[in-house]
Amino acid sequence: MSAAPQMPAPPPRRWSGLAFALALLALVAASFASLPLHFAALFSSEAATSVAEFLGGFAPPELAGGFLKKTAIALGETLSMSALGTLLAVVFGLLLAIPAAGRFGRVPRALVRVLLNVLRSIPELVWASVLLIAAGLGPFPGTLALGAHTAGVLGRLFADALENATPLPEQSLRTNGVAPMAAFFYATLPQTLPQMLSYALYRWENNIRAAAILGVVGAGGLGQMLKYHLSLFQMPKAATVILAMLLLVALVDAASFGLRRLLTR
Incomplete structure (x- = not known):
């Protein structure tokens, strides 16, 4: 009689996932314990009354023709800031992503990734505050602030996409005598372009919101209008800006959702 087949040994139990989950739960519990969270005051009747009175001051919004025209100009300024800042970030992010993906060796990869970490770790408001000193008030420093921060974000995402691309097409071209950079632009870059465009569109959505906030520090657009009218307690005009x-x-x-749908078809 043939021997009974042996059952395969169970896979070794990995404790790293469980340890990470427990550490995350401990961090959440410590956060609740260390922060002075006054939920009772937040949901009290006094808080509800105060919020209702504050929001009631926004109605009705200002609909005068002159003010609507001024708001439309500021809206276009905010849109332009976000679009140009994102475009600058895409260009410089792609230029930085190539060495960050290891195309020129390990040392340039490490140095450029440190630069990308610095760019994206500094918030847009801090970039705008610094650039306002150098370039003065207006949308120009706000655009540069969006471009600097977003270049760090997109550069990291683009570099990861390039590193995760299938290497076989580029290797085939290089085996047949194609120069390394030419093989990269003809084989690897086209693989990652749809993903890169999706990243860029998503960051453009974020930059719309960031551009509106940057106006609070004097970078122009809707945010500057909102700060001005709120500081004067002109709530109907502030409601129109909001x-x-x-x-x-x-x-x-x-628009971004529609463009991403077109890219993924």
Whole structure:
């Protein structure tokens, strides 16, 4: 009689996932324990009354023709800041992503990734505050701030996409005598372009919101109008600016969603 087949040994149990989950739960519990969270005051009747009175001051929004024209100009300024800042970030992010993906060796890869970490770790508001000193008030420093921060984000995402691309097409071209950079632009880059475009569109959506916030520090656009009217307690005008922000974000979200659908077909 033949011997009974032996059952395969069970795979070794990995404790790293369980340890990570427990550490995450401990961090969440420590966060709740260390922060002074006053949920009772937040949901009290006094808080609800105060919020209702504050929001009631925004109605009705200002609909005068002159103010609507001024708001439309600021809306276009905010849109231009976000679009140009994202375009600059795409260009410089791609230029930095090539060495960050290891195309020129390990040392340039490490140095460029440190630069990308610095660019994206500094928030847009901090970039804008620094650049306002150098370039003065207006949309120009806000655009540069968006470009600097977003270049760090997109450069890292683009570099990861390039490193994760299938290497076989490029290797085949290089085996047949094609120069390394030419093989990269003809084989590897086309694989990652749809993913890169999706990343760029998503960051454009984020930059719309960031551009509106940057106006608070004097970078122009809807944010600057909002800060001005709120500081003077002109709530109806502030409500119009907030509605313009919501409309702009909704339009850009819809356009970005449609473009991503076209890219993934």
